[in-house]
Amino acid sequence: MLRFTATRLVQLVVICFLISVFAFLLVHLLPGDPTLAILGPNDTPAARAVLLHQLGLNKGLLAQYGTWIVNIFHGNLGASFLTKQTVTNALSVAVPIDLELIVVSQVLALLVAIPMALIAALRPNRAFDRVATTSTFAMLSLPTFVAGPLLVLVFAVTLKWVPATGFNRLSQGLGPNLKSVILPSVALAIGSITVYYRLLRADLIATLQEDFVTMARSKGLSTRYILLRHVMRPSSFSLLAGAGISIGTLFTGAFVVEVLFQLPGIGFQLVQAIYGRDYLVVQGMALVAAVAFVVVNFGVDYLLTVLDPRVRRA
Amino acid sequence: MADSADRYDRRAFLTRGATTAAAVGLAGVGLPSLLAACGSGTTAPPHASSTPGIGIGTPKRGGTVTIGLNSEIDGFLPSASHFDNSGLTYANTIFDTLTVVGADGSAKPYLAQSVVPNTDMTVWTITLRPGVTFHDGSPLNADVLVANMQALQTSALTGQALRGVVDTVAKTGDLSVAVTCAEPIVAFPHYLATQVGYVIALAQLESQNSTKPIGTGPFSLVEWVPNDHLAVTRNHNYWRSGLPYLDGLTYRPISEDQSRENSLRSGTIDLMVTRDPDAIRDLRDNADYQLVLNPNVGQGDMDFVILNTSVAPTSDIVVRQALAHAINVDELVKLFGAGIAKPNLSLFPPGSPYRPADNGYPTYDLAKAKQLVAQAAPNHGGSIKISLATITDPRLLNEVQAIASMWGLAGIQTTVSEIEQVTFIDNLVTGQFQAYTDEMFGATDPDLNYVWLSPTTANGPIALNFARNKDDALETALQTGRTTSDQAVRAKAYQQVDKRLAQDLPYLWASLATWCSIGSNVVQNFNNLTLPDGSKALGFSNGVLDPTPVWRKD
Numbered sequence: 093m094l095r096f097t098a099t100r101l102v103q104l105v106v107i108c109f110l111i112s113v114f115a116f117l118l119v120h121l122l123p124g125d126p127t128l129a130i131l132g133p134n135d136t137p138a139a140r141a142v143l144l145h146q147l148g149l150n151k152g153l154l155a156q157y158g159t160w161i162v163n164i165f166h167g168n169l170g171a172s173f174l175t176k177q178t179v180t181n182a183l184s185v186a187v188p189i190d191l192e193l194i195v196v197s198q199v200l201a202l203l204v205a206i207p208m209a210l211i212a213a214l215r216p217n218r219a220f221d222r223v224a225t226t227s228t229f230a231m232l233s234l235p236t237f238v239a240g241p242l243l244v245l246v247f248a249v250t251l252k253w254v255p256a257t258g259f260n261r262l263s264q265g266l267g268p269n270l271k272s273v274i275l276p277s278v279a280l281a282i283g284s285i286t287v288y289y290r291l292l293r294a295d296l297i298a299t300l301q302e303d304f305v306t307m308a309r310s311k312g313l314s315t316r317y318i319l320l321r322h323v324m325r326p327s328s329f330s331l332l333a334g335a336g337i338s339i340g341t342l343f344t345g346a347f348v349v350e351v352l353f354q355l356p357g358i359g360f361q362l363v364q365a366i367y368g369r370d371y372l373v374v375q376g377m378a379l380v381a382a383v384a385f386v387v388v389n390f391g392v393d394y395l396l397t398v399l400d401p402r403v404r405r406a
Numbered sequence: 407m408a409d410s411a412d413r414y415d416r417r418a419f420l421t422r423g424a425t426t427a428a429a430v431g432l433a434g435v436g437l438p439s440l441l442a443a444c445g446s447g448t449t450a451p452p453h454a455s456s457t458p459g460i461g462i463g464t465p466k467r468g469g470t471v472t473i474g475l476n477s478e479i480d481g482f483l484p485s486a487s488h489f490d491n492s493g494l495t496y497a498n499t500i501f502d503t504l505t506v507v508g509a510d511g512s513a514k515p516y517l518a519q520s521v522v523p524n525t526d527m528t529v530w531t532i533t534l535r536p537g538v539t540f541h542d543g544s545p546l547n548a549d550v551l552v553a554n555m556q557a558l559q560t561s562a563l564t565g566q567a568l569r570g571v572v573d574t575v576a577k578t579g580d581l582s583v584a585v586t587c588a589e590p591i592v593a594f595p596h597y598l599a600t601q602v603g604y605v606i607a608l609a610q611l612e613s614q615n616s617t618k619p620i621g622t623g624p625f626s627l628v629e630w631v632p633n634d635h636l637a638v639t640r641n642h643n644y645w646r647s648g649l650p651y652l653d654g655l656t657y658r659p660i661s662e663d664q665s666r667e668n669s670l671r672s673g674t675i676d677l678m679v680t681r682d683p684d685a686i687r688d689l690r691d692n693a694d695y696q697l698v699l700n701p702n703v704g705q706g707d708m709d710f711v712i713l714n715t716s717v718a719p720t721s722d723i724v725v726r727q728a729l730a731h732a733i734n735v736d737e738l739v740k741l742f743g744a745g746i747a748k749p750n751l752s753l754f755p756p757g758s759p760y761r762p763a764d765n766g767y768p769t770y771d772l773a774k775a776k777q778l779v780a781q782a783a784p785n786h787g788g789s790i791k792i793s794l795a796t797i798t799d800p801r802l803l804n805e806v807q808a809i810a811s812m813w814g815l816a817g818i819q820t821t822v823s824e825i826e827q828v829t830f831i832d833n834l835v836t837g838q839f840q841a842y843t844d845e846m847f848g849a850t851d852p853d854l855n856y857v858w859l860s861p862t863t864a865n866g867p868i869a870l871n872f873a874r875n876k877d878d879a880l881e882t883a884l885q886t887g888r889t890t891s892d893q894a895v896r897a898k899a900y901q902q903v904d905k906r907l908a909q910d911l912p913y914l915w916a917s918l919a920t921w922c923s924i925g926s927n928v929v930q931n932f933n934n935l936t937l938p939d940g941s942k943a944l945g946f947s948n949g950v951l952d953p954t955p956v957w958r959k960d
Contacts, residue, residue, distance in 0.1 A: 182632070
């Protein structure tokens with residue numbers, strides 16, 4: 093186990109380094125630079141040269157990368173060329189939003205998907221299974237940019253139960269906070285429900301046909317006990333892996349929902365920064381998102397070893 | 407996602423109420439709609455028994471209002487930040503301008519007690535109001551004003567714009583400053599009502615802090631979280647006694663038009679600014695909301711296609727004439743204007759003294775367009791091929807595709823593309839385009855658009871006259887309008903400007919921008935700004951609000 097953990101940590105460091113290089117290089121490959129965004133029509137060669145010097149962008153790429161990395165180790169991710177807000181500040185706004193969106197949406201998705209999959213697996217190809225499968229397909233075909241506005245129309249505009257846009261922080265009260273995230277979380281959960289349901293259902297059906305389940309039934313154990321105590325655990329590996337990828341991608345993949353509901357999460361701010369050639373913000377946000385993805389999947393791998401001793405022994 | 411998920415579009419380019427703001431920088435060019443029109447000349451439908459935006463009864467003190475704006479800004483430093491309509495609204499909340507525009511369109515002293523010219527209008531003496539303090543307690547005086555103006559002059563953002571306007575600034579008394587202009591500038595007071603007229607505290611100016619504004623305005627900063635909200639609280643020491651009424655305000659930038667409308671309808675926000683004809687159509691007959699359209703004062707923002715007159719084939723006047731004749735603006739408006747927009751084939755709105763009775767702008771005539779294409783094609787390799795682009799916005803893309811179809815009927819081959827905002831601006835400024843959709847020219851005085859139209863700014867690798875239209879007669883007319891105080895002569899001069907533009911065709915006009923502010927009935931008085939002497943000022947114009955007189959009914 094220790095060796096497993098150590099190996100993964102080394103891999104994590106290497107991956108983070110590679111991500112930092114790609115994040116840095118890719119944004120610098122974009123045409124244009126922040127001077128145009130800052131100076132606009134006054135982007136004369138003279139003004140541009142002065143500004144490039146002020147921003148440190150007149151140095152070579154290697155020097156700029158070196159400066160950026162050294163600053164990161166000092167806890168300084170830099171500041172926006174445009175708003176002058178530090179990247180750390182921007183992340184302190186964005187990360188809680190994305191974390192809460194991810195937690196609420198995935199909890200919702202699992203709360204719906206798991207019971208559905210359990211019932212469907214017990215009675216495959218029967219009425220419930222057919223209805224569940226069809227409706228999850230329908231959910232999968234409903235893109236977020238359609239689901240979001242529909243939810244807003246019904247629950248915000250018509251019923252006025254929740255706000256249409258914006259994020260209320262926890263400091264403003266749990267009720268207002270939950271109200272502000274419920275609609276975007278549901279919009280995000282719709283796609284995840286389908287994936288989790290199908291993964292779990294398939295694994296459950298396969299596991300229910302194993303000999304040990306037959307043995308357990310012959311011993312007189314109840315179906316419920318068998319499902320929850322014996323079948324659920326070995327059937328959850330795919331679900332866990334799928335959840336890991338899903339959660340990781342949501343750090344930036346929730347962009348559409350963030351725009352629709354005006355939530356300044358990582359994805360939203362990242363795209364704004366790309367359009368503005370706000371290099372340090374792009375680099376910082378991309379690095380954090382990528383590291384989060386890697387860490388989440390690292391955690392998933394670790395959980396798999398806990399769930400499945402065979403992985404641990406391998 | 408209208409108005410772009412590419413929020414960067416809001417960092418636009420051309421300011422509202424334009425001053426040469428190249429300085430005033432980047433204003434909402436966003437170009438959301440090629441069509442506009444709402445505004446000028448139309449009146450808002452009646453709601454209940456009140457005039458929309460004008461409060462009924464005695465103002466009530468207290469409470470807060472949440473306002474949804476169409477964009478976010480990049481800071482609160484007039485010399486370095488880009489103030490589009492949202493930026494100017496924020497600035498009106500925390501700062502004051504030296505002058506404001508009255509309901510009659512003239513610039514009136516506001517933070518300044520007086521703005522007086524010498525006989526030939528080359529020296530303007532600004533006298534400040536006594537006893538005014540900034541939010542940090544420091545006094546407003548001549549030293550502060552001089553420092554502000556010098557910062558604007560030396561700034562890379564605003565300096566170029568002021569170069570043709572302000573020569574020197576000198577203190578002449580504790581509260582008075584003399585500004586010497588490079589030439590007679592009749593419209594100088596109007597400049598002081600724009601971005602270059604805001605006065606910030608010395609502490610903010612010296613620190614060049616763009617995130618913590620310190621002004622003299624009705625509200626002071628509580629918290630600014632970019633892309634999330636701006637929260638402000640009442641300035642208890644505001645120099646206008648009794649104002650503001652509200653305890654505080656929260657602004658939420660909501661770039662997506664539909665999201666902003668939904669936010670208003672769901673009660674998430676109380677008031678919003680929009681230029682979406684669909685939202686106006688949806689809400690104008692709803693008695694739960696008050697709708698204030700753009701006033702018929704000065705020039706509204708125009709939506710148009712800009713042609714680069716320095717590159718082929720758009721350098722060919724015959725081609726430009728063909729393009730103009732081929733666009734059926736009435737049809738375009740009908741398709742995309744939601745029944746709100748109205749065509750406007752002039753730089754100036756209907757009723758403007760600067761608009762000639764007939765400016766000679768080419769009307770829709772497909773047969774004529776085809777004839778002109780046939781005439782010009784041999785000079786361009788046998789066919790006319792145009793590249794037409796817009797920023798990444800689904801609605802704009804539909805509109806340019808419609809235009810491309812219209813041009814196609816005339817025999818013009820058009821390739822349509824979407825361009826990211828930063829590149830779009832770059833191409834406009836450096837002249838690397840043939841035809842782009844654009845939006846600008848909103849101004850309370852036509853001289854504020856001098857820098858965008860003058861041939862003197864059409865040269866070099868970076869040109870503020872993006873169309874690069876060089877017309878000596880146009881320059882003569884612009885100069886006359888700039889330097890003469892005779893209103894009749896000025897009117898004639900700008901009528902000549904309009905005629906020259908209709909002849910040169912660097913811009914293919916479409917319609918006026920559909921700026922509108924829409925508030926729920928609990929928000930009162932959001933279009934009733936008054937001056938210290940009680941006379942009326944412009945409370946809402948070209949997407950810019952002033953929240954000073956707003957109060958809540960509940």
